[in-house]
Amino acid sequence: MAKVLVEGSARHVHLSEKDLAILFGSGFRLTKKRDLLQPGEFLSGEKVTLTGPRGSIERVSVLGPLRKVTQAEVSFTDARTLGIEVPVRLSGDVAGSAPVKITGPAGEVELAEGAVAAKRHLHITPADAEAFGVSERKTVSLRVEGVRAMTFDEVSVRISPNFYTEVHLDYDEMNAAGLSGEVYGEIL
Amino acid sequence: MAKVLVEGSARHVHLSEKDLAILFGSGFRLTKKRDLLQPGEFLSGEKVTLTGPRGSIERVSVLGPLRKVTQAEVSFTDARTLGIEVPVRLSGDVAGSAPVKITGPAGEVELAEGAVAAKRHLHITPADAEAFGVSERKTVSLRVEGVRAMTFDEVSVRISPNFYTEVHLDYDEMNAAGLSGEVYGEIL
Numbered sequence: 001m002a003k004v005l006v007e008g009s010a011r012h013v014h015l016s017e018k019d020l021a022i023l024f025g026s027g028f029r030l031t032k033k034r035d036l037l038q039p040g041e042f043l044s045g046e047k048v049t050l051t052g053p054r055g056s057i058e059r060v061s062v063l064g065p066l067r068k069v070t071q072a073e074v075s076f077t078d079a080r081t082l083g084i085e086v087p088v089r090l091s092g093d094v095a096g097s098a099p100v101k102i103t104g105p106a107g108e109v110e111l112a113e114g115a116v117a118a119k120r121h122l123h124i125t126p127a128d129a130e131a132f133g134v135s136e137r138k139t140v141s142l143r144v145e146g147v148r149a150m151t152f153d154e155v156s157v158r159i160s161p162n163f164y165t166e167v168h169l170d171y172d173e174m175n176a177a178g179l180s181g182e183v184y185g186e187i188l
Numbered sequence: 189m190a191k192v193l194v195e196g197s198a199r200h201v202h203l204s205e206k207d208l209a210i211l212f213g214s215g216f217r218l219t220k221k222r223d224l225l226q227p228g229e230f231l232s233g234e235k236v237t238l239t240g241p242r243g244s245i246e247r248v249s250v251l252g253p254l255r256k257v258t259q260a261e262v263s264f265t266d267a268r269t270l271g272i273e274v275p276v277r278l279s280g281d282v283a284g285s286a287p288v289k290i291t292g293p294a295g296e297v298e299l300a301e302g303a304v305a306a307k308r309h310l311h312i313t314p315a316d317a318e319a320f321g322v323s324e325r326k327t328v329s330l331r332v333e334g335v336r337a338m339t340f341d342e343v344s345v346r347i348s349p350n351f352y353t354e355v356h357l358d359y360d361e362m363n364a365a366g367l368s369g370e371v372y373g374e375i376l
């Protein structure tokens with residue numbers, strides 16, 4: 001029984017230093033609203049607007065710290081609102097992904113690529129990975145119970161001593177399984 | 189191998205005769221835009237707005253024919269937009285479900301109950317049910333392949349000689365599985 005925390009990951013963006021300056025002004029620094037479970041990661045107080053050919057989504061959270069490459073992680077529901085076709089990718093893997101415009105209070109950035117739907121994944125410490133019998137670059141299945149019980153396959157495994165052990169799903173996935181709040185699943 | 193068509197069911201409402209008259213005017217009749225796969229069911233040309241404590245969703249399709257009881261079938265994503273908490277229910281089972289306001293061109297209806305998230309279900313003919321080995325009031329599992337492969341449990345079985353054999357999922361579920369267009373799954 002490999003029980004694991006399952007957390008919903010709402011739409012968000014990661015910004016590069018250069019794009020932060022364009023969107024919020026030169027010298028601007030992200031403010032920290034609260035820490036996320038993954039050590040070092042935080043929800044900032046900053047919001048941006050995403051715009052595609054069909055529509056916009058306002059008040060999208062910026063997560064910190066800054067990254068080398070700007071990216072927007074949205075659900076397929078969001079992608080439909082925006083009018084873009086997003087591939088399913090792990091965070092950071094944005095080559096050839098969808099274009100999107102990001103607007104902040106000081107300016108806007110037209111990303112030629114960078115919009116993705118997050119590939120569901122398991123963050124796990126090396127100790128837990130050994131206990132669970134899972135290895136990097138593999139996929140596992142996640143079983144959740146309830147009125148919309150289901151088994152998610154194709155959950156990517158990401159191992160690091162800097163991680164907190166948990167599964168990240170997007171809100172299409174959380175909703176499809178009828179999950180909210182603090183929930184646990186089982187790694188198969 | 190029990191392959192079955194899987195169709196996404198977008199948010200929609202079913203109206204009673206009385207509520208149709210309030211929303212669209214006395215004597216109004218639904219127009220038919222196109223037939224749905226389930227015999228006798230159709231997408232009308234009429235649209236309504238749904239409103240909850242947090243927000244509204246415009247241009248929600250009205251499906252025909254008329255029903256005895258008005259109901260709104262929305263996704264959990266929609267429910268969050270509206271600010272209501274919907275139970276997961278089969279169509280027609282609205283007792284104690286969520287309140288929602290429906291607005292049409294001629295008036296509005298405040299439903300004390302009637303908003304639900306659709307319980308995923310398999311419409312199936314008696315002949316197919318026998319071939320698939322499934323029976324009424326049971327649930328089955330649906331396996332779908334792809335980059336977001338998964339197995340949906342708790343798929344309710346509804347048998348009628350008037351049905352076209354297919355599974356209905358809502359768009360949270362379609363998106364969670366990365367499905368769009370004409371897709372097939374396997375009944376387990």
